[in-house]
Amino acid sequence: MKSQLFAGAAVLALSASGALAGGHLPFNPGEGAFSWDSYTAWAESAPDLSGQQVTVSGPWLTPEDDVFRSVLAYFADATGAEVIYTGSDSFEQQIVIDAEAGSAPNVAVFPQPGLAADMAARGLLYPLPDGMDEFVAANYGAGQSWVDLGTYADKDGNDQHYGFFYNVNVKSLVWYVPENFEDAGYEVPETMEELKALTEQIVADGEVPWCIGLGSGAATGWPATDWVEDMMLRTVSAEDYDAWTTNDLPFNDPKVIAAIEEFGWFARDDAKVAGGAGAVASTDFRDSPNGMFASPPGCYMHRQASFVPAFFPEDTEFGEDVDFFYFPSFAEKDLGNPVLGGGTLMAITDPSDGTNALMEFLQLPLAHEVFGAQSGFLTPLKSVNPETYLNDALRGQAEILVNATTFRFDGSDLMPGGVGAGTFWTGMVDYTGGKSATDVANEIQSSWDALK
Amino acid sequence: MDNIAGSKSSLTWAVHISVLALVLLWLFPTVGLFVSSFRTGDQIATSGWWAALGEAEQNIVLRAADPDDNRVADGDQFVVTGNLLEAEGASGTITVWGTSSRAIDAYTAGETAELKGTETITVDAAGNYEWRGSEDEISGRGQRVFATITAPPEFTFENYDNMLFDPSNSEGMAKAFFNTLTVTIPATIIPIVIAAFAAYALAWMDFPGRALLIAMVVGLLVVPLQLALIPLLKLHLGIGIGKGYLGVWLAHTGFGLPLAIYLLRNYMVGLPRDIIENAKVDGATDFQIFTKIILPLSFPALASFAIFQFLWTWNDLLVAKVFLIDSTGQTTVMTNQITELLGTRGGNWEILATAAFVSIAVPLIVFFAMQRYLVRGLLAGSVK
Structure with missing residues (x-):
C-alpha cells in the first residue's frame, strides 16, 4: 500500500509542470525610489554582449538565489548577455575542484575572504578591473578597510x-x-554595563535572559566565535584585534583569554542561558531564537547577525513582534562603537568581456537596491537610497554599518582555515562544555603554530 | 540433544526479540521523518514529531484583531470581538490564558481579565473574545493573549504541495527527475555489462596473472573515490568530454566496477564446473558459454548488483556535483535540487523530510520489483 502511495507521488512529480514565474525585472525601470538615473546612463553606454554567457556561482540558495537572479536580469537587459547564477550548499569545496580542474565559472561569490585569499595565492583568481579599488575606497562606508579585505x-x-x-x-x-x-518593565540597555545589569535583573526575576545556540552541523561552534570577536572589539583596541587575526597577538594572550571569559560570563552560567550552559553547544543556532517567541518566553535576548530573521517564526513583524539593539560597548572603556560584520565577495575566476561589464554593473547603486528591496541584504555603498530597503530593521542595520566608527570583519573568517574554521570552533564548544579559557586558548594557539 | 537439525532451538524467543528490536530501531527515525513531512516548519521547530500524534497541550501566543480597523463604539467605550483561534488558523480548546508573558495562566476560560484603567478582555474556551475599553486603550496593536490549548493532531499536505506543484519548484523538480534517470540508468547498465565479461574471464578463463588481477580488483575496493575527483575531472576536460552526462557515466562506471567485478566473479566461480566443461567438450566457444550458460545462471547476482548500483547512483550527490553540474545550471539531479530547496542556511527541516520521501519513491519501486533477487544474489557465492 505504501509503495503504491510513493508510486503515486512519483507520477505526480512527473506530471507536475508549470511555467517558471517570470523572474524578470521585479521593479519597472523608473518606478519607486530606486536609483534609475545612474542605471539608464550606464545601460546606454554598456557594451553589447549579445550571445555571450556569463556564469556566476555562489553559496546563495532559496530564497536569495532568485533575488540575485532578479538583480542579474537588469544586467542582462542592459547588455543582452545571458547571465546564469547557480547556487551550491558546498560551494567552498566545489569552487576549489572546478578552479583546479579548469571548469570554473566566470565569477565566484565567496562567503568569506579566507578562501578567496587562498585561491588568489594559488593563481586561481584574476584581479578586478582597474579603478575598482578606488571606487570602493571612495564610495563604501569605511571604504579603505573594504579594499584591504579584498586585496x-x-x-x-x-x-x-x-x-x-x-x-x-x-x-x-x-x-x-x-x-x-x-510586560516585564525592562529597558533596552545603552552600555555593556547596563546589558550585564539587565541580564542579572532577569535572572533575579526568575527568568532566563539569553538564548544561545552553537549547533550548525559540521560548523558547530561558529556563533561563539562571533561572541568572542565582539567581546574582543569591546575590550581591546582595533589594532589589537587586527593583530589577533594575524596571530601577531597570540591566541593565548591574556587579552584574548579575558575576551573569551567575557563570553563565558553570559554562556557558562546555567541561570543565564535557556536550557542551561550544557545546552549551549547542542542547540542548533537556527532553532535557538525560537525561545524568544515561545509562551512563556524561553529567553529575552538573542545575539546574532542580521541574517537571523530568516529563522524567526513566519509572519513575524519587525519593530512590532521583534526588534534589535546594538550589542553595546563598555562605557568605562573608550573604544568607540565598534561594529563586527561579515559578508560575501565577488571575485573573477574566468575573465571575459562579460565579467568586466558585470563588475561595472555591480558598482551601480541599483544592483544593491534591488537585492535589498527583496531580501535581508545590506551594503556599505553610500549612494544606495535607504528607502529601498525591505524593512525598518534593515534600514537601521544599514545605518549602523554606514556610521560605524570602527568596522571590523569577522575575525575567524580572516584566520587560516584550520584555526578560523577548525580549532576556534571546536575550542569554543569545549569552552562552553566546561574547559578553562586558558586551556582552550593554549590549544588553539598550538594548532595555529602547527600551521605556520 | 536440543540442537539436532530439525528441532526448534530453545533460543527462538531471543531471536524474535532481537529482530523486533532491530526493526523498531530502524523504523523509528523513518516514522519520525514521515510524520515530520506532514508538519509545518514552525511546528517542527517548537515540538517533537511524537507530540503531533495525539491530543497535545500547547502554549501559544494569540493576538486580538487590529483595533484601528475592527473596533466598534459601544456607549463611551470601544469593543473588539472575534475569535482568537480562528484568526491564527489554530484549533483546540483554551483551558487557561493570560495577558502577560510573565503570567500566562492567570485566568481560566470564560473569566474576564482587568487590564490597565477600564480596559478588560474576556476569553472563552472556544477562543471567542471581547476586548473593551476607552478610545485610547483600544488602539495601537491587538492585545496579546497567551493561551494554553489542548489541540487535536494537525497535519498538512503543504510541504508536498510546495515541493511538487509550486510553480517555482515543480519545473525544476521535474527536470531534475528526468536528469537523474538519464544519469542512473546508463550508469547502472554500463558497469554491469563490463563487469559480467570481466567476471567470466576472471572466473573461468585460464591466463597468466589471473590471481594477481583479482587481487588488484579487490585492492581497488578500498581506494576512496574522493582521491580521483580532481585528476579525473582534469582528464575529462583535457580530452574534451567536459562536464556532462558522458563524464558522469564514465565516473560512475569506474567507481562501481571493482565491487561489480568482485561480486559477479565470486558468484560465477561457484557455478557447477561440470556444465561448463560439458559445453567445452561439445565445442562451445567462451563467448557462447558466457551468453548461453553463465549469463542466465547469474541473473540473481546481476540483479542484486543492479539494485546496489541504481540506489548508489540515485542517491549520489558528490559525483554528480563534480562531473555533471556545471556553472550553466542546465543539468541538475534530484539530490542537488533537494539541497537547494533547503535554503541558504539549511534550516528548512520540513522540506528535508518531504524531499526524503519524494526522492525515495523510485528506489522503492526498483527495490520491490527486484528484491526477490537481492537476497539470492547476496547469498550467492558465500554458500557453496
Whole structure:
C-alpha cells in the first residue's frame, strides 16, 4: 500500500509542470525610489554582449538565489548577455575542484575572504578591473578597510585587488521581543554595563535572559566565535584585534583569554542561558531564537547577525513582534562603537568581456537596491537610497554599518582555515562544555603554530 | 540433544526479540521523518514529531484583531470581538490564558481579565473574545493573549504541495527527475555489462596473472573515490568530454566496477564446473558459454548488483556535483535540487523530510520489483 502511495507521488512529480514565474525585472525601470538615473546612463553606454554567457556561482540558495537572479536580469537587459547564477550548499569545496580542474565559472561569490585569499595565492583568481579599488575606497562606508579585505597576494606575492564586497551582514546585534520587555518593565540597555545589569535583573526575576545556540552541523561552534570577536572589539583596541587575526597577538594572550571569559560570563552560567550552559553547544543556532517567541518566553535576548530573521517564526513583524539593539560597548572603556560584520565577495575566476561589464554593473547603486528591496541584504555603498530597503530593521542595520566608527570583519573568517574554521570552533564548544579559557586558548594557539 | 537439525532451538524467543528490536530501531527515525513531512516548519521547530500524534497541550501566543480597523463604539467605550483561534488558523480548546508573558495562566476560560484603567478582555474556551475599553486603550496593536490549548493532531499536505506543484519548484523538480534517470540508468547498465565479461574471464578463463588481477580488483575496493575527483575531472576536460552526462557515466562506471567485478566473479566461480566443461567438450566457444550458460545462471547476482548500483547512483550527490553540474545550471539531479530547496542556511527541516520521501519513491519501486533477487544474489557465492 505504501509503495503504491510513493508510486503515486512519483507520477505526480512527473506530471507536475508549470511555467517558471517570470523572474524578470521585479521593479519597472523608473518606478519607486530606486536609483534609475545612474542605471539608464550606464545601460546606454554598456557594451553589447549579445550571445555571450556569463556564469556566476555562489553559496546563495532559496530564497536569495532568485533575488540575485532578479538583480542579474537588469544586467542582462542592459547588455543582452545571458547571465546564469547557480547556487551550491558546498560551494567552498566545489569552487576549489572546478578552479583546479579548469571548469570554473566566470565569477565566484565567496562567503568569506579566507578562501578567496587562498585561491588568489594559488593563481586561481584574476584581479578586478582597474579603478575598482578606488571606487570602493571612495564610495563604501569605511571604504579603505573594504579594499584591504579584498586585496590578497597573488602567486608571485604581489598584492592585487581581487574581491568586491557585495551583500554584507552586521553581527553586533541583540534581538528581543519588545512586548516581553514591556510586560516585564525592562529597558533596552545603552552600555555593556547596563546589558550585564539587565541580564542579572532577569535572572533575579526568575527568568532566563539569553538564548544561545552553537549547533550548525559540521560548523558547530561558529556563533561563539562571533561572541568572542565582539567581546574582543569591546575590550581591546582595533589594532589589537587586527593583530589577533594575524596571530601577531597570540591566541593565548591574556587579552584574548579575558575576551573569551567575557563570553563565558553570559554562556557558562546555567541561570543565564535557556536550557542551561550544557545546552549551549547542542542547540542548533537556527532553532535557538525560537525561545524568544515561545509562551512563556524561553529567553529575552538573542545575539546574532542580521541574517537571523530568516529563522524567526513566519509572519513575524519587525519593530512590532521583534526588534534589535546594538550589542553595546563598555562605557568605562573608550573604544568607540565598534561594529563586527561579515559578508560575501565577488571575485573573477574566468575573465571575459562579460565579467568586466558585470563588475561595472555591480558598482551601480541599483544592483544593491534591488537585492535589498527583496531580501535581508545590506551594503556599505553610500549612494544606495535607504528607502529601498525591505524593512525598518534593515534600514537601521544599514545605518549602523554606514556610521560605524570602527568596522571590523569577522575575525575567524580572516584566520587560516584550520584555526578560523577548525580549532576556534571546536575550542569554543569545549569552552562552553566546561574547559578553562586558558586551556582552550593554549590549544588553539598550538594548532595555529602547527600551521605556520 | 536440543540442537539436532530439525528441532526448534530453545533460543527462538531471543531471536524474535532481537529482530523486533532491530526493526523498531530502524523504523523509528523513518516514522519520525514521515510524520515530520506532514508538519509545518514552525511546528517542527517548537515540538517533537511524537507530540503531533495525539491530543497535545500547547502554549501559544494569540493576538486580538487590529483595533484601528475592527473596533466598534459601544456607549463611551470601544469593543473588539472575534475569535482568537480562528484568526491564527489554530484549533483546540483554551483551558487557561493570560495577558502577560510573565503570567500566562492567570485566568481560566470564560473569566474576564482587568487590564490597565477600564480596559478588560474576556476569553472563552472556544477562543471567542471581547476586548473593551476607552478610545485610547483600544488602539495601537491587538492585545496579546497567551493561551494554553489542548489541540487535536494537525497535519498538512503543504510541504508536498510546495515541493511538487509550486510553480517555482515543480519545473525544476521535474527536470531534475528526468536528469537523474538519464544519469542512473546508463550508469547502472554500463558497469554491469563490463563487469559480467570481466567476471567470466576472471572466473573461468585460464591466463597468466589471473590471481594477481583479482587481487588488484579487490585492492581497488578500498581506494576512496574522493582521491580521483580532481585528476579525473582534469582528464575529462583535457580530452574534451567536459562536464556532462558522458563524464558522469564514465565516473560512475569506474567507481562501481571493482565491487561489480568482485561480486559477479565470486558468484560465477561457484557455478557447477561440470556444465561448463560439458559445453567445452561439445565445442562451445567462451563467448557462447558466457551468453548461453553463465549469463542466465547469474541473473540473481546481476540483479542484486543492479539494485546496489541504481540506489548508489540515485542517491549520489558528490559525483554528480563534480562531473555533471556545471556553472550553466542546465543539468541538475534530484539530490542537488533537494539541497537547494533547503535554503541558504539549511534550516528548512520540513522540506528535508518531504524531499526524503519524494526522492525515495523510485528506489522503492526498483527495490520491490527486484528484491526477490537481492537476497539470492547476496547469498550467492558465500554458500557453496
